[in-house]
Amino acid sequence: MSLQELIDSASALSTDEVVTLAHSRDVVLPGKAGTMALITLDNGHDHTKPNTFGPKGLGSLNAALDAALARDEIVAIGVTGKPFILAAGADLTGVPKLADREQALALGKIGHGVLRKLVDGGKPSFAFVNGVALGGGLEVALHASYRTVSVAAGMLATPEVFLGLIPGWGGNFLLPNLIGADNAVKVVVENALNQNKMLSGPEAVKFGIGDVLLESADFLEQSLLWASKVLTGSVVVERPPVDRGEAWDAAVARGKAFADLKVSGAAPAPYRALELIAAARDNDRDRGFAAEDEALADLIMSEELRSGLYAFDLVNKRAKRPAGAPDKSLARPVSKVGVVGAGLMAGQLALLFARRLEVPVVLTDLDQERVDRGVGYVHGEIDKLLAKGRVRSDKANQLKALVTGSVDKSVFADADFVIEAVFEELQLKKTIFADLEKIIRPDAILATNTSSLSVTEMAADLEHPERVVGFHFFNPVAVLPLLEIIRADRTDDASLATAFAVGKTLKKSCVLVKDAPAFVVNRLLTRFLGEVSAAVDEGTPIPDADRALAALGLPMPPFVLLQLVGLPVALHVAETMNRAYPDRFAVSSNLAKVVAAGKSSFYVWPEGKPVVDPEVEELVSVGDKPSTPDELRNRVLTALAEEIMIMLDEGVVAEAQDIDLCLLLGAGWPFHLGGITPYLDRTGIAEKVNGSRFLPQGLASLI
């Protein structure tokens, strides 16, 4: 099929509404360098809807390139973007609908076929990278003969392997040949797997992706001037030679070790990208692009990718319109916040409320020293934000003035929203709520950051139990986007609507959760850790248990996670869960012993590597029934499938998707595994345990 036929047949399948993405105009270059066809990528929307390449958009770029290349008077081609954005990559919305591998293969071929005209067309080409250049957006620039980059450009990256794909339009071949395998592995694999790290404009030029960094104010004029100098020979672009020796293999090996660390072989995409980068040293362009087409098609047809897209869709859509949230018109305004407790969580909450709500926030604790420490922490964090340039100095001063402290709870009298983050003790929290009720207005919200206790019970003896909600944040609060909002038995719609409105202003992804022990994330983590600990109690060595579960591709192995959670906290939650569901949640006798001995971890870390603490080794008693890695993985996943099914039956959340969202955003469940329920479906465990899958087959209908 010709390129045009491929574009036409893909366009017929696509939902991409943008027909004219590429707008071409003639620009007379300064210094008598001739006329450039300057193609501006602009989908006609403002910056909230970035340019993306669906088949029709690529078709429009193809037509613009053909037209420019056919004209003798055009001496060069330029490509730039609409304000702030070059392009955010391929439009992936149609991908789950691709029915067969031929269609998937066509997607890669079209991209390569169109973009390579920037090199093969016989005229020099320039990319003027004025802003965001993600995935296919960056690849457009890589195909050009030369690249200028704006100082203000940000979000330059190839994030594909994070999603379960590879850069499919030349990135794996062009990048290593332009900037060397070492930098290419950093961009394609390490940055993408490192929570999707992106380059700024100056970093991109340092990496060798851009040839020159130009000021943002008159970026296009400067770019055109620079291009004319290149064309007339007064600027000669020199790029450092690429090391094609052992450094190439070493970079690929390092990337593989990094991928192993991050996904433990459980996601194919980073490994496919590394294979392509390895081959890019000896391949010519045709072979490099053809290999990329094949790998892209394999990944597009994989369940892993569909799961990754499902996860992406959940966090972009469902998290923004939480299932079960009441009508937002019921929400009451919040113009002052109180935080009870000035400890680890309270300090982080005070900072978040002040930054996002921009209202006065007052902290209280048992004594002045603790209050001062809490306020001091918040002010210190604001100073750090200032030092990093994340807030300006007037803003920093304003934020500091918003956060104050007092040992006297009467300062809450005019607060609209009071959240407690004191020790995890039911009676203490009940007493605090009862005391607060004497001070605050009858319609002020009382929220609790409890990790596992009953919110209904906390509200039971209050005069106005209807204003009590659970507001469960995750540590570190600034990093983890999830907020579990808990509706207790008597919480009313207006209080819940206020909680959701506050959560949205805090820029958290809110999920409505029924008041059930440990809610979603902690319940599943506790079940998970309980099964692993039980296997260790029965005789599985701790490092073996960690290795077996790391192979699932989780962000960290269970005994490292236990250290992060805090052993006493983990024990406390395990005991709470054991009281609620003694059949399924055991309390590990070894965990109890290690906590009683005052240990903070099962491991010590000589040279940064975990080794079981010899004192812990002395303490723990182990049985004589070790599990094999397969048995352990199966045990853990079976338990999770069972627990999720019970949670759905209990109505803890509206649907399985909410469980996926909670683990993706609150527990670091990897995107490339695509949510826990599609994972349990894909591996057949859900069906074995429950007799059915959690989600409809193929997931495509959900996207």
Ligand SMILES: NC(=O)c1ccc[n+]([C@@H]2O[C@H](COP(=O)([O-])OP(=O)(O)OC[C@H]3O[C@@H](n4cnc5c(N)ncnc54)[C@H](O)[C@@H]3O)[C@@H](O)[C@H]2O)c1
């Ligand atoms: N640490 C976490 O990772 C995490 C995550 C989510 C939720 N939580 C929950 O947040 C809450 C607080 O946890 P933390 O880790 O911040 O604890 P913390 O020990 O760091 O802080 C608790 C603070 O509460 C204060 N306090 C105790 N009694 C008080 C009273 N009567 N009046 C005022 N202040 C009082 C203490 O002096 C202390 O400063 C707990 O319910 C916990 O389960 C913790």
